[in-house]
Amino acid sequence: MSENFEPRIVAFLCHWCTYTGADLAGTTRQQYPSGIRVIHLMCSGAIDVVYVLKAILEGADGVMIGGCHPGDCHYQSGNFKARRRIALLREIMACLGMDADRVWLRWISASEGRLFVETVREFSGALEEQGANPLAQEWDI
């Protein structure tokens, strides 16, 4: 793997918490890996795994889903539903020999800009060790 490898992360972030937390990280001028591409959702519970799979199969190195801490969901239970869906996705990925560690679900609140930065750094570091997603080069999928 080249020394310049910077993992590309597609992040689906909840409007009420992680997205605002990412915003806080930015407005307080904290640095985090620039390979992250953020998609704004109204709730982590609004994620359809088809888009997570699409990202992974198109070659994103990692997908992060950011939601509110348990009990804090703006819509009561969206994050709990997301957790089941992502757990199932990771189980199925494992059955099919796909690398389930390329999908992370994390709870980060609107006030946790620092945690957002740390999480992205941690994820990016983990992905650097795993290397680039081999699916990016697969033509027959």
Add this chain to the structure above:
Amino acid sequence: MMKSTLIDLKSDNYNEEISGFLSRLLASGLVGSLLVPKKNTGGDNYVQALIKDPAMLADTDVTVPVMPVQSARIIANLAVREPGEVIGVVVKPCEVRAIVELVKFQQIIRSAIMIIAVDCLGTYEPKVYSAMVKAGHHPAADLRQKAAAGSFAPLDGYAFRSACDICEFPAPNPEVVDVVIGLWGVDTAKQLCLAVRDELADAFAAKDILAINGQEAPTRQECIDQLAKARTANRDVVLGEFGQRIGSLKGMQELLSTCIRCHNCMINCPICYCRECVFRSPTFEHTPDQYLSWAERKGAMRMPANTLMFHTTRLNHMVTSCIGCGLCDTACPSDIPVMSLFRTVGMRAQQAIEYLPGRSYDEPAPVTTYKEDELQDESGAR
């Protein structure tokens, strides 16, 4: 609870006796119509017929070993809204389990149907069944005779659908149906074996639909238990091997190598009920330059795109409720073992969340619910 009955046949014609029972049921008004497998005009297949006129019960056979369509799909069309009458549906155990799931997904109104579930003797692919009939065989009579002794074996020279060989449910779960027609361990040349839900049993007796004598076929449960045990063992072997086969990207590529993206597996799946499926929408119809840029990056690109994504998404959307009927196998024009894929992944997923689709109306479908204290480490908690 159910009340059972074992009645001596008045004639030597099992189907006539069952038709008589269904006819009296229809005449009683307890059901306004019946969905029953009926020999079609071509004579080489049985299809589900929605019957209003008792005379049309001629040429019906509740035991027929063919399932050209998953009846739960038809029933979802008939009973997604209040149909204005109770529809009696004669179905096989896997169809019952699909009905239970669709009731939970609010696609079938449970009170709008009377579920008359029949012990399943195994089923042949429709084209195989048709060939057997054309060759002069009587597949249903053959299997009924074998079932009396608890034997599960296709006619020499033919094979059951692969889903049936690994199906753990040779009989319907009495907890979720209204009437059970028993065949295992029953000498159908001489006897009729039925069980009826308690409340209905009284109505059946009051309206002279069926004499309930409390007798059971002595060896039926034993036959069912033995079959379930043998098939469960077979299932574990077959799916265990299959799990190895799909456990890598290359394995999946080989599995899906002949997929023509017709979506037949999805269209025939009773659990894939969404009226507006993402794969039947323009969501993933990209612009030409998008396809070209992907092809540029990879050097080439399989078209149509998203074959692996289609199957993995379908797994994610419905595998927790997959009841293993195998209609996806029947539907696949390319002979991809879709059922084996879904059952292999489904077993692991269902075991992980301790859910058995079709078991009960009371357990919510896993994708519609959650527990606050589950899956803590999914979110990176240490």
